[in-house]
Amino acid sequence: MGDVTHLFRRLLGALERVAMILSGTALLIMGGIVTASVLGRQLFNAPIPDDLIMVGLLMVCVIALPLAFIESQSGHIAVTVTTDWLPVRARGLLRAFGALAMMVFFGSIGFMVSQKLPREIAQGTYYDGTLEIPTWPMKIVFAAGIALFVLRLAVSIAEGLRTCATGVAPAHDRPTAPDRSEQV
Template sequence: MEAQSGLPGRFSRTVETITATVAIVGGILLLIVAGLVTTSVAGRWLFSKPIPADYEFVEIGIGVAVFAFLPYTQVRSGHIAVDTFTQRLPARVNAAVDAVWDLVLAAFLGFFAWGLVSGAQESFQYNETMVQISWPIWPVYAICAGLAAVAFLGALAVAVLKFGGRA
């Protein structure tokens, strides 16, 4: 069963277009990571020369991709839900329970965004770099913070709409 959007009308289409585009970019990033791993393994096997820092690139790529998928999943109400105890409750009560959980998720996403912003600031301040290649790490924190903030706003919007009976 396809997940249904918790957002109404034109706003819904705009938000879903933006979040779907970000999720597609996350998917493309995963394909790039898969290509990197394949190339590195082939290089290691055939020529004894893997791609330098391949593990770090995989870690970063997967982390950013996960954060890219969160906003779309949230606005589509696509997270796993266990409704064993609420399935016989009235629809309005179920919507309120879902809205409370959306607020809990929003709180966690807001906390993650705040922590990632703090991490980006510290990483920038101390000029932290990747271990094997001296590339700065703060942009990764900043990108993930932005994506977590978008997911936070999506969770908040969906919760408010569910409380209002419009979702």
């Protein structure tokens, strides 16, 4: 069982890293499109057609793809003023509950988007503009990013329940002791 769990975690981590690389690449492409469009508009009076649509669509990659990685690092914004005082088991239960709530919320959004995909692909829907950019590619990216996030949330739920049962927090959730070597 431990080997399967280890393999699953490695695979999930690899997928999260690929999603982060794609997200970063999309951010660089967004910057390139904006820069080229501004230069084209100022120098040649010809901006890149549908530049705002392309930047908006690439924003989907920048937002949806890193969610799972951020969850794996416990990097989401959280207010823990009162929960830090609770016992480890209670914090594990709250972590599991929070991950479950996020899973229901984001999973529902991802499910609704993925349900529309076959119809949009079949109908060939596109954004109005010069380039007639199809709507479905970024919706697939969004659904994939949310699916990866939901998978990571399932792992977070399991970790939270394990913490609740055992009283031992995962390594990334343990508070670190202050480094006393820097004090004079």
